[in-house]
Amino acid sequence: MRMETTEAVTGLRTEQRLGLLRQMILIRTFEEAILREYHADKSPGFDIGKGLVPGEMHLSAGQEPVAAGLCAHLETGDALTATHRPHHLAIAKGMDLRSLAGEIFGRESGLGHGRGGHMHLFDPSIHFSCSGIVAEGFPAALGQAFAFQRAGTNSVAAAVAGEGAANAGPFHESLNLAALWKLPVIFVIEDNDWGISVARDASTAVPSNAVRAAGYGMPGIRVEGNDVEAVHAAAGEAVARARAGGGPSLIEVHTLRLWGHFEGDAQGYRPELAGVPDKDPIPAYRQQLGDAGLLSDADAAAMEGEARTRVEDAVEHAKASPTPNPAEALKYVFVEGE
């Protein structure tokens, strides 16, 4: 019933729906692999600096519907700026899994040759970037949109960040500027209810960031239910508007942080913790497509198998890649020869 309603609204073809599921499964498979690798060698006791994947690790499990629904509308030439929690968006934007895994493992084969790490993924071939400073990606997305506009292309820029980031100054400055100059930007807020340990209600004075859009002169919509097809529909409209010169839009998606803020977060502050796994959007969507007769168990298993093959290849490749040479620690501060 719900499926039919959505279908009526979104008009998605079967392949598109299977594509959304496939994308979400790929992302989840990747995040599960990183989760496994991250914790594999941090014992006894948890030491954040230890192991093949050290440092803070912010995984995106539960937020796949945002990435899949949005990126289905983005071309290679469109830009995307993300946050400290970037893997889902990087993968959905089309990042090469080996280059992504290589960076997470801090290897020469990584996108930044191990200089950046998982919060600092820069892939110019797909116009993807992210940053560990909350709300830092909004202004850069404006600039990319500005460049596209000046170049006379119809490329767009999407800027994705959490509901916590929507209380930071750069978000508000960017909304105004994007609307003022009619820049082809899609602002996407991932409301996962939490900014680390601070509940959304304790940080945000309005019930929905979508209402803030009006204050800056752009359309705003809130997508409930972590529903990938609803995200797909909202993003489709916003991207089309931006491409057609209609200026920026804001989409807030009520999504889910399935795991901790970062790995090692015991989440004692989170009262709803026990019920969180039941809200996992992937089994729900899989069930939905199965019930609609679009997907058999064997089809789903094939999707999972394919994802596993790709992800394990990326992880194995990363592990087999050379670590950076300490003698080159000062490299890349400036352009060579400048």
Next chain:
Amino acid sequence: MGATSNATAAQTSLPVEPDAGTRRLNTAKALQEAIGSQMEQDDSVFVMGEDVAAYGGIFSSTTGLLEKFGPDRVIDTPISESAFIGLGIGAAVEGMRPIVELMFVDFFGVCMDQIYNHMAKIHFESGGNVRVPMVLMAAVGGGYSDGAQHSQTLWGTFAHLPGMKLVVPSNPYDAKGLMTAAIRSDDPVVYMFHKGVMGLAWMAKNKRSIGAVPEEDYVVPIGRAKVVREGTDVSIVTLSLSVHHSLDVAEKLAGEGISVEVLDLRSLVPLDREAVIATAAKTGRVVVVDEDYESFGLSGEIAATITEHDPTLLRHFSRVCVPDVPIPYARELEYAVLPTAARIEAAIRTAVTA
């Protein structure tokens, strides 16, 4: 601004660097204790920042305070650093004593205007008529692969800008005494704690992150360095986590007959220039160990301090700092640029040949 006068009067009555006693705490607990004790005594003190309440601070600077003082005095904020640091300034101007946490010092970029143009300048611009008795507390430092935006110390950047005091404890005793002094100070004080000195369960730590701390309140005066190890051949001038590494190296080299003095600066603003000059005069060889970027910073300031006093004082000067590169993520690269024990030891061995 009535609330300020009480606390100021109380400051003079506290013991100054009393005997440490035998009770042992880690740095995080010592810091929490200082804040808690001042909150008990002075209603105008409150704590504010991201994840300082239920979470207890990402690096445990405020653990247990919410349970003791409630959400009116231990306050989680939105991710709006300009607004809540600015709010701290306004509250301080009206006589409150805010302790505001900037989660990582690296995030100063989004709120530095409030810090250096406002917090640091109000007393001066008002001709001394307005005080800003506020503490800005921030975690600093690297060593655990947190990358270029979460691993910096940046104390040289803050110390460069006039109008804010700056303290950087390396151990539990100083952490408590300096926080107590910072809360009671009528000036804005930036309090930087290295994540690696806190004694956190989930991070590699040096034995010096646990140490003896008196139960009673006391102050470590802001602006006073401390010789933490006496020596005669070469002086290490350092601070924060690098004190731990420097002491390790000094202990090791003592076995070879190399006598290393270690000066823990503890405060950068004001800088205890006398103590710097004294150790330089004593050994004639100075190695500055500084987990901040090398150029235009603390290490150069130490050299200038000694040289301006007496250009003939030194036979050797060198520095072990982060070369001018953002902190890399990969462990192999990060440890190539951090002031590790190995780099410190090599510098000492070179110094003693001079």
